[in-house]
Amino acid sequence: MDSSAQDKNLPATAQRLKKARDDGQVPRSKDLSNLAVLGGGAVVLAVLAPSGFEKLRSALQGQLRFDHQSLLKPELATERLIDGFAQGVLLYLPMGVMVLAIVLLTAFASGSWALSTKPLMPDVSRINPLKGFGRLFSKQQLFDTCKLAIITAVVAAVAYQFIASHVELFGTLVMQPLESGLGQLGSWLVMGVSLLLLVVALVAVIDFPAQKFLHAQRMKMSHQEVKEEHRQAEGDPQMKGKRRQRAREMAQRNSIGAVPKADLVVMNPTHYAVAIRYDDATMGAPRVIAKGADLLAMKIRDVAREHKVPVLQSPMLARALYAHAEIDAEIPSALYTAVAQVLAYVYQLKAAMKGQGAMPAEQPVPTVPPELDPHFKKSDPEASV
Template sequence: MLRLDLQFFAGEKTEKATPKKRQDVRKKGQVAKSQDVNTAILLFFVFIILYVTGDLLKETMTSMYRSSFTEYIHHDLTQDYLFHVFIDVLRQISLALLPIVLMAIVAGLASNFLQIGFLFSTEPLKMKLNKIDPIQGMKRIFSARALVELAKSILKIISVGAITFSIIWMNKDEMIMLVDKDLNGALAFFGTMTVQMGVAAAIGLLIISVIDYTYQRYDFEKQNKMSKNDIKDEHKNIEGDPLIKSKIKERQKQMAMQRMMSEVPEADVIITNPTHYAIAISYDENKADAPYVVAKGVDFVARKIKEVARSHQVMMVENRPLARALYDKVEIGEVIDEEFFQAVAEILAYVYRVEKKI
């Protein structure tokens, strides 16, 4: 029973997403993002550019209206001339709207970059059958997220409506007095009031979008939480199964020990502790300028070195401090340090004398 409880808690998604999990879902295009941030920033800068280029738009429209009644109306109605008029009107409208379009593109890209940085993914464009599954669709409609979106939409409608009504109400007296103004004055008033309503509504939406972005981040973190088992599985995939790794390390140690033991028969002498340490020393002028360690070990490995040495009649000399010092300071395959030259040379000289007598 306790084991089942532990398995349940291990499978419960209580842990924050790991950096790898975040990177994987990001590659799929899944990020914490609020569309309202894009809308608010886009509206704000579009209305600002409308305010700046309002005179240009008015002049363009006035010029087109003037040309229609002073130039176009006097020409013969032919296919070529209609095409010429269409191209001329399209050019003028394009030039007038170009700043607005460019501002909209820049604002849209900037708002996305502020939220998620640079991201390019084709994953959201792939066909997924669960998107057209009616059962899944009903679940999405009646989900908690759908209720949040509904509440957010109602809040946006109420906020934008209240803001625009307030601006109209504040300008009601001036609106009534428009009967005393000419056409240019009326257009200027309505243009200014439209920009005011647009900018104010955009600021209101921006405030709502901050709340929405906070919720989107919370929901994103909640959806991508991981269980302890998920984290363990991910770690195994990245680092490899610990059991397999331990077996590989054990096999590597065995192979290294076999290579080391194969060098022991060629050693000139084995310096021992005598029970705990064993250091195999060789000296070959063609390989090194000084004696070097071909094998070393403690306890079990030391016993194996001595067994191989006995079977191949390699001499063993007991020198406790030298054996310990060589084990601590000299690695296998390395030349011994200068501080050990004297002691090792005396042992090698003794070994060579004994072998000659034999």
């Protein structure tokens, strides 16, 4: 096998991509997922923070209030604990559900999802040291290493710039009132998170198309793989030919039952037999309703004689019809004249048998184009010179 057949330089076929998706192999960008979690969580937190803070303060006030009834009924402490837990669940559960919805929508929109349980199945090849060592130097690992190094450098630079520009302001927090200090600290926190999300967003914008490109590179196929896939999808040509041959033979055997409806049977004289029927009211041209070779030809002849269907010996026409006409299909237009000649002879013969006309002359020799005869061989022009 030549080396070119082993070079995977052809794009993956649709069948290969479908199989990969069924196996759970789809292009996934971890940075896009991180952006969905962090960015979605930040947006949800910013939307729900005011009402959540108010509920949290009211719940805390209720939990810290003690009166005479609390001392007389110790079970109220358990009730307050359960009530506080329920309020916490009602506060955080919507946030978690909304963030999960954002992550799922991001995965569906980017096409990074696959309903498959195969990645969860145990696979011994995954713990193969040789394959693991090979993955260390793969394109994917090299890209991930470079990406992590760049992200670390960018985050470090952004953090240094942010801290360096606010280091003096951090020292003034101790001199500010508590409420204004907390407000200033909150604004700095929002600014820092916004810068972090900006870095993650930029990385995700670069990482998502890069992961699709790397996935396409992993899915590439060699010429041999494409041929093998096509062979499996379409079937072996030899087997397909044998199946078509068996189907034709079955159709020919089943067509014997239509012989009694034929107007005539053309034979050669024993190797081929073709039954022809023509109805000018329903057919545009004569049709072949049965055909066969060797034993089937003899069977068609016997059935025709049993039902008094005329059987004519016309070797060239029988061979041409057998080779070029399909069962239940009209005869080829090139054979219209030849079939018309034998049909006219049969109609005259039937009329004479009924006493409605004179007996026809000798059986005509149909005019069959030589190139339609499978036994016809073209003469060599050079040999004739």
